[in-house]
Amino acid sequence: MTKATLVGMPGGRLTQQDRQRIAAGLTDGLSYREIARRLDRPTSTITREIARNGGPAGYRPQQAHQTAIQRARRGTPAPPRAATQPSTLEQEIIEMAVRAGMPRTTARVHHDLMLSKDGRRTAAELARRLNVSPAAVSVAVNYLIQQGYARRERDPQHRRDIYVIDNDVWYHSILISRRQTIETVRATMAAAETYGLDSPVGQRLAKTAAFLEHVSLDMIESADRWRPLLT
Known part of the structure; x- marks a missing residue:
């Protein structure tokens, strides 16, 4: 049995169909772990396969399969992972x-x-x-x-x-998140008033707005209290 045959063996190396399913998973925005689960493969196998074949944005299943066949025929190991490729x-x-x-x-x-x-x-x-x-x-x-x-x-x-990106950006990201939450609170409260605060929908929206407002207040108070940890 040749090494090229092993590339397409179920349970052995990745098959061409496996690579097509990897490409489809990337297109659908699936995580590497989910792709690996669907193919019944280790997550590390999927990570290496994508990393050595153009990354998630440049992965091409047919090209990746041909490269694997050529590598198997030469009997040479896969090229080392580039220094900038994530572990x-x-x-x-x-x-x-x-x-x-x-x-x-x-x-x-x-x-x-x-x-x-x-x-x-x-x-x-x-x-x-x-x-x-x-x-x-x-x-x-x-x-x-x-x-x-x-x-x-x-x-x-x-x-x-x-x-x-430095330590202080985390504090500012909290501030931006709170501002966005407050905008949601105002919009939700306006909708509640439109439906009527005595109506079931209005009451539900008003409770949602109150909940979000109090959570955002707690969030900013906590961020202010623990900000010295970033300095």
Whole structure:
């Protein structure tokens, strides 16, 4: 039996159908763990497969399968993981952010900023390290800035933007989250008044608004109390 045959063996190496299902899972926004569960494979297998074949944004099942066949015929080991490719543990952190609602590229950008020594990267550095387009980086950092997870600084000497993540951004992200919650409270209360505070719908909406308002107040008081931990 040849090594090329092993590539397509059920229970052995990944088959072409496996790779097509991986690509479909990525398109559907599934986590690596969920893709692995559906294929009855270890999560680490799926992580390595995607990492060595273009990442989640550039994964092509047919090309990945042909590469695996050629590698098996040569009898050579897979190329080493690039230094900027996240480890299995790091990938799980990214997946948790994705499951929480953060776009995948944004989660990758955020994670890479977190891992930078001084918490600073330029757009060009992010694009090169993550193998994504400058436009994708721009969309990602704009989201992070809007949510308070990062900030933008201008480098006048080189006329470029630098994206920064430091301890204080977590406090500011709480402030932004509270402001968004208060906007929701006001809109919900306005809807309650529209339906009538004596109506079942109005009462339900009013209770929701009150709950959110008190939670947001507790949240900001807690953030103020524990902010010294970030300094």
